[in-house]
Amino acid sequence: MKRSELVEAVYTCGSCGYCRFGCPVYQQVGFERVSVRGRMQFFKKLLEGKLDFDSCKDELVEAIYQCAGCENCTVECPTGIEFSPICEALREDLVNRGLLPENLKPVRDTLIEKSNPYGEARETRGSWIPKQHVPPKESKYLYFVSCTAAFSLNRVARSVVKILDDIGFEFTILGNEEECCGSPLLRLGEMEAAKEQINKNVEKFDKYGVETIFTACAGCYRTLSHYYPEDFKVLHTVQLFDKLIKEGKLVFDKEFPKKVLYFDGCDLGRHMDIYEEPRNILRAIPGLELVELDYNREKAVCCGGPLMGSFPDLAPNIAAEIVKEASEKGVELILTPCATCMLNFKSGAGVADVQIDVQDIPMFIPKFIKKQEKPKPPEESNP
Amino acid sequence: MEIKDISRLYEIVEKNQITTNKLDLICYSLDLAPLPESLLKSYGMISPDVVVRPKNTQELSQIVAFANQRDIPITPRGAATTAAGGAIPIEGGIVLDLCSLNKVLEFNEEDQYVRVETGLEFQRLIDWLEAKGWQLGAYPSSAPSATIGGYLGAGAGAGVGIPKYGNIGDQIISLKVVLADGRIVQTSPGESWLFIGSEGTLGVIGEIALRVFKKGKRKFYLFGFDSLYAGINALTELIKLRPYFISFLDKGFVTFLNEVGASRLPLKELTVPLVIEGSEQELERDEKKVNEICSAATRYREKLAIEEWHHRFKVGLSFKSLGPSILVQELRVPLVKLEEVLREIKSMLAEERWGIESLASDNNTIVLVVYILADERNKADYFKKFAYIQKFGNLEIDYNSTPFGIGLHNTALMPKIHTEEALQVMRSLKGYLDPKNILNPSKTTQIRVPGLMAASSMKMMGIIPEVVEFGLESASYMPLSLTRLGLKMMGGKLK
Structure with missing residues (x-):
């Protein structure tokens, strides 16, 4: 564990408590043990030997896992403490001591055995893929599908493929050769196991001569960007679509005269x-009215999605608060760049007892795309 | 507290509003200051038994009534962003975490007030009002964290808006206060002052009706002054214009900011951010005067001035990693004494790395926030620096000022600040309103100092820091009864 970083943070923290303002967990639980300043206070006692680890082991393990890693605290912190990487390092430390919480052990085992969190067979990862993209081929562009789109939300993956096929964009898909990106294991603190998945993926990227990877999953995107070798360019589909719109290759001509929250x-x-x-993508759809939450962009409050597995009672309650605000603003549709957010908002809408549609951007946009007169021949270079 | 008392609390509030989690009890034993454990122990501190988060004023009243009936100490707590120890539950018992009371209850545009619960953070209220074209007349520099009730309880004397609109206490239309026996009273404007600055020792503020103001146009400035004298003269004149925000950063403070990359300002004796606010005509009038007053100063680009405004809540802690501990002392000084006090501080802290940020306050006073870099891991050095805090206390009294918050650590200064008669009145008031002494006991008028040995060694602070450390350490190992005996001898309260 990066002990020096923890020590530095513990003594740098000024206990001002700004970290609590946008913390999804603190705002829901309400007690200081889940605020970053609170954690710094008892970590200091641990480091100074004034608190015995074994005397409050369960409480400590819970406090270390009860963080969504959303980094809202870092935005608010006057001293710029980055708690999320510290928290991951602490989890790694707990894992090395065999202290992964019991309820997360089956998740971990599934992730390692099946390389996806859904417990589906590895051999079925690519079964949704349209035949023109099977088997994988050499290509500069790779669509990294993600576990969720491969196993749980095929619609997302099919949409991405259809949008790009229609405009003649060349790319490949790894199919059954794709591994989980490693994000869920990283978040659990299972660094070694995550590294294995990362290495396997990198081997495949090299095998097919990939230069640019794009994905519709925000979690994969972050992991591919921050935890993989820097040899590959990584894009999220929103960047790709935005670029295609700007180049006039993707045009929307059907209206959606409703209030939408991104x-x-x-x-x-x-x-x-x-x-x-x-x-930008949503503004390109005629009639669509973009609504903002009171706190948005870098101040947006996390939906709590990363805690769905570890704290299933907590996560939907966090999302419910956001759903309520959206609903009060007349929003009929929430669009997310992330399947985890999407699933958690659906539960949150249930808790809040609010009728609201939640979708992922690739699922939403195909019906507004202007039909091409005739399929364009594949171009020399992709955008 | 007995187990049955805690069980009784579970009957008043729901399970998720109570905690006895060991980690929570650590967090709720502290405020902003990184106090050595030995110091708290030498105060005879008992760990709190339970933390409760009431959902509304009714629940708050039920909890207080119950505590009163069972003689359980109660420490009301906002965001605990002061360093005077006012939120430290020194006698154990119940910590009332009032951050759970965070709703806007009413907004009356016609009568220009907003009614809020006590634990609402300023930042949320500011954002909410400003989106509607309204603003607050006063708020603290810790707005992202500080609660409305906490600011009022702690004295509410300095911050943004005050030079223009005055102390927030004068903007209170009424308070709903829970008295020690659980009764809820609603105050009139004058009566509110009884509870403002009482740090939760006379009652617990539950709701606040607060004046709001139409948000005017704003103009942002940032000036640099090469001499202290010129800077202070300009500051004094600028405050007369009643700006919305004015502050100053001294050379040491800007050096710190530059060192951590939080700014890239030239090093001047004084750097003064200023925001004027009002109608077009008012701005035009004030603008002329500002230019006259600051004609000899360096005026920075507006972009920098706006950045300074956006960073106004963060600057004070942004360089904390340089310590990594910081000892902070707040002094309220009359403007006419400012230059003298600044020179005094300079000579006092000659051996240290320090910087000053100021906040405008009411009645021609200014609050100086002095930051001294320290490292709490180097105990001898840390205790030596602790001694400055005591010297600052005396400095304040010498210059006819008052400490900014009494809390726990400044109780010993009370006899120096007030006459014995005034103190007697305060004590009788406390005795009348809280006869069982359950509300934030050992604070403000109830003088409490660390244990006997620690206290005597504290007098040697600055001379032989090791002695202080020895005193505190030994005091922390003293049996509680002995510590309490020490307290009695030092004039502290003995239960």
Whole structure:
């Protein structure tokens, strides 16, 4: 563990408590043990030997896992403490001591065994793929599908493929050869196991001569960008679509005269600083009225999605608050760049007892795309 | 507290509003200051038993009534962003975490007030009002964290808006206060002052009706002054224009900001951010005067001035990593004494790395926030620096000022600030309103100092820091009864 970083943060923290303002967990739980300043206070006692680890092991493990890693605290912190990487390092430390929480062990085992969190067979990962993209071929562009789009939300993957096929964009898909990107294992603190998945993916990227990887999953995008070798260019589909719109290759000609909220999922927003591209895409749809939450972009409050597995009672309640605000603003549709946000908002809408549609951007946009007169021949170079 | 008392609390509020989690009890034992554990122990501190987050004023009243009936100490707590120890539950018992009371209850545009619950953060209220074209007349520099009730309880004397609109206490239309026996009273404007600055020792503020103002146009400035004298003269004149925000950063402070990359300002004796606010005509009039007053100063680009305004809540802690501990002392000084006090501080802190940021306050006073870099891990050095805090206390009294918040650590200064008669009145008031002494006991008028040995060694602070450390350490190992005996001898309260 990067002990020095923790020590530095512990003594740098000024206990001002600004970290609580946009913390999804603190705002829901309400007690200081889940605020970053609170954690710094008891970590200091641990480091100074004034608190015995074993005397409050369960409480500590819970406090370390009860963080969505959304980095809202970092935006607010006057001293710029980055708690999310510290928290991951602490989790790694707990994992090395065999202290992964019991309820997360089956998740971990599934992730390692099946390379996806859904427990589906590896051999079925590519079964949704249209035949023109099977088997994988050499290509500069790779569509990295993600576990969620491959197993749970095929519609997202099919949309991405259809949009790009229609405009003659050349790319390949790894199919059954794709591994989980490693994000869920990283978030659990299972660094070694995550590295294995990362290495396997990198081997495949090299095998097919990939230079640019794009994905519709915000979690994969962040992981591919920050945890993989820098040899590959990584794009999120919102960046790709935004570029295609600007180049006139993607045109919307059908109206959607409704109020829509674009939700800044943390993996794309705070972690990757992408705020405008998704909004640009939605502004290109005629009639669509973009609504903003009171706190948006780098100040957006996380939906709590990353806690769905570990704290299933907590996550939907966090999302419910956002759904309520959206609904009060007359929003009929929430669009997210992230399947985790999407699933959690659906549960949140249930908790809030609010009728609101939630979709992922690739699922939403195909019906507004202007039909091409005739399929264009494949171009020399992709955007 | 007995187990049955905690069980009784579970009957008043829901399970998720109570915690006895060991980690929570650590967090709720502290405020902003990184106090050595030995110091708290030598105060005879008992760990709190339970933290409760009431959902509304009714629940708040029920909890207080119950505590009163069972003689359980109660420490009301906002965001705990002061360093005077006012939120430290020194006698254990119940910590009332009032951050759970964070709703806007009413907004009356016609009568220009907003009614809010006590634990609402200023930042949320500011954002909410400004989106509607309204603004607050006063708020603290810790707005992203500080709560409305906490600011009022702690004295509410400095911050943004005050030079123009005055102390927030004068903007209170009424308070709903829970008295020690659980009764809820609604105050009139004059009566509100009884509870403002009482740090939760006379009652617990539950709701606040607060004046709001139409948001005017704003103009942002940032000036640099080469001499202290010129800077202070300009500052004094600028405050007379009643700006919305005015502050100054001294050379040491800007050096710190530059060192951590939080700014890239030239090093001047004083750097003064200024925001004027009002109608077009008012701005035009004030603009002329500002230019006259600051004609000899360096005026920075407006972009920098706006940045300074946006960073106004963060600058004070942005360089904390340089310590990494910081000792902060707040002094309220009359403007006419400012130059003298600044020179005094300079000579006092000659051996240290320090910087000053100021906040405008009311009645021609200014609050100086002095930051001294320290490292709490180097105990001898840290205690030596602690001694300055005591010297600052005396400095304030010498210059006819008052400490900014009494809390726990400044109680010993009370006999120096007030006459014995005034103190007697305060104590009788406390005795009348809180006869069982359950509300934030050992604070403000109830003088409490660290244990006997620690206290005597504290007098040697600055001379032989090791002695202080020894005193504190030994005091922390003293049996509680002995510590309490020490307290009695030092004039502290003995339960």
